[in-house]
Amino acid sequence: MPRPLLRLPAALFLALTLAGCAIGQDGPPSTPVVLLEETAAPVRAGELVWRGTLHLRDANPDFGGLSSLRVSPDGSQFVAISDRGRRIAGRLAYGSAGELVAAGSYSIDPLLGTDGQALPGFFNDTEGLALIGDWPGDGWAVSMERRHSILRYPPALAGSATVELPVPDGFAALPFNAGIETLLSLPDGRLLAIAEDGDGQGRHRAWIGGPGAWGEFTYQGMPPFLPVDAARLPDGGILVLERRVGLMGGWGSRIVRVDARAVKTGAVVQGREIARLQPPMATENYEGIDTRPLPGGGVAVYLVSDNNFKPIIQRTLLTMFEWRP
Numbered sequence: 001m002p003r004p005l006l007r008l009p010a011a012l013f014l015a016l017t018l019a020g021c022a023i024g025q026d027g028p029p030s031t032p033v034v035l036l037e038e039t040a041a042p043v044r045a046g047e048l049v050w051r052g053t054l055h056l057r058d059a060n061p062d063f064g065g066l067s068s069l070r071v072s073p074d075g076s077q078f079v080a081i082s083d084r085g086r087r088i089a090g091r092l093a094y095g096s097a098g099e100l101v102a103a104g105s106y107s108i109d110p111l112l113g114t115d116g117q118a119l120p121g122f123f124n125d126t127e128g129l130a131l132i133g134d135w136p137g138d139g140w141a142v143s144m145e146r147r148h149s150i151l152r153y154p155p156a157l158a159g160s161a162t163v164e165l166p167v168p169d170g171f172a173a174l175p176f177n178a179g180i181e182t183l184l185s186l187p188d189g190r191l192l193a194i195a196e197d198g199d200g201q202g203r204h205r206a207w208i209g210g211p212g213a214w215g216e217f218t219y220q221g222m223p224p225f226l227p228v229d230a231a232r233l234p235d236g237g238i239l240v241l242e243r244r245v246g247l248m249g250g251w252g253s254r255i256v257r258v259d260a261r262a263v264k265t266g267a268v269v270q271g272r273e274i275a276r277l278q279p280p281m282a283t284e285n286y287e288g289i290d291t292r293p294l295p296g297g298g299v300a301v302y303l304v305s306d307n308n309f310k311p312i313i314q315r316t317l318l319t320m321f322e323w324r325p
Contacts, residue, residue: 029090029104030054033317035282046275048255048301048321052100053282056316061309062086062108064316067181068129068229069288069304072136078103078318079157080288080304081142085111085124087158092318098294100320109158111142111151116161123147127287128183128229130191141165141191143180148172150183150191166211174205181287184230184238192238192263194219194227208263215265222273225254228286231301234293235325236260239301240271241289252278253286253303257325274323277303284317298324 033053036043043050057063065083071092072078080088087109093102110118111126119126128143140153142162148171151162171179178197185191186208194206202221207214221227225242233239242254256271263269277283284305292300301321307314 029058029106030056030102030318032101033282033315035319036280043281045277045281045321046255046273047325048275048323051098051300051320051322052095053317053319054100054103056090056103056106056318057311058106058108060106060108063088063106064307064309064311066304066316067127067287067306068183069290069302070129070131070135071290071292071300071302073134073292075292075300078290078302078304079129081111081126081129083125083127083306083309085119085126087111098322100318103318111153111158112161113151114162114164119144125177127179127181128193129288130183130185132185132189141183141185143183143193145177145179145181148174148179150180150193168207168214168216170205170207170216181226181228182230182240184232186232186260187236192230194230194240196226196228198223198226203268206269208265217263217265218268220268220270221256222254225252229289230258231290233257233291234299238263238271239274239289239291241286241303243286245285250279251283251285252276253283255289255301275321282317284315286317286319294322298322 033055035050066080070079090106095101113119125145126142127145130141131137132139140157142151150165153162154160175197180193181196182194192208198204202223204219206217206219209215224244228243229241231239238258240256244252255275258271286303287306288304290302303319305317307316
């Protein structure tokens with residue numbers, strides 16, 4: 001059952017209006033959500049301290065299905081991709097204590113294929129989003145399911161034709177709808193790719209490298225959680241987001257820190273869990289994660305959920321945590 005929403009204070013309504021966030025018939029573009037309704041004290045999830053959750057909305061039917069997330073270093077902007085081959089970008093606002101209070105000014109644009117046309121229907125399931133270089137970056141790499149591939153885009157991401165990158169032979173053996181959900185660009189320019197599909201024991205095929213120089217390793221997760229996205233940490237480490245769903249337990253998420261030095265060809269890489277989100281918290285189908293350094297020290301960790309384009313029964317949530325490793 002969805003958790004109740006907080007009432008929107010007048011000051012926040014004014015902030016949304018000043019930011020250019022149109023208030024339409026579907027309500028404001030973002031509404032605060034209680035993470036844990038039983039307490040008014042700061043909520044912890046493992047090592048993370050909750051710093052705000054927003055329910056994102058837009059009247060455009062292409063808004064939703066968000067599967068990966070990248071946030072600017074100052075936290076003012078975000079870019080995500082969707083299961084319908086769309087780039088969704090927007091702006092974020094914060095309170096006086098640095099907590100996440102609003103989102104809006106959304107833009108929704110189709111991703112184009114190698115022919116310069118919008119990615120076609122059934123084969124537009126974009127899942128992983130890697131920013132090449134530092135923000136605003138030298139371009140983007142996008143992984144696709146169903147037609148397992150990696151597409152290379154220029155900095156604008158939307159509106160430009162793509163180039164398809166050579167991928168490892170092992171991509172062809174991935175299940176139809178359980179391919180490369182996790183795609184991350186590392187500081188040295190290599191790409192990290194992890195398949196959602198596992199062997200039932202938590203082992204997932206994964207690759208590191210790039211065109212002509214891919215090496216395979218094994219990512220060791222924890223069933224029933226499956227890896228769905230990853231983010232770089234300021235210290236060079238990696239956070240991996242794992243997701244699970246069950247008829248009895250509902251949605252759950254696990255966040256794992258991985259030592260980037262352990263990621264190499266032939267290795268079995270297992271991280272350390274730093275947080276777990278599960279009921280009675282307001283959980284959702286979180287499929288995107290990103291981080292940024294905070295001015296006073298520590299790291300902001302963002303999560304975004306995929307509502308599967310079912311807004312009646314699922315929500316697009318954007319959550320921010322603070323982590324002080």
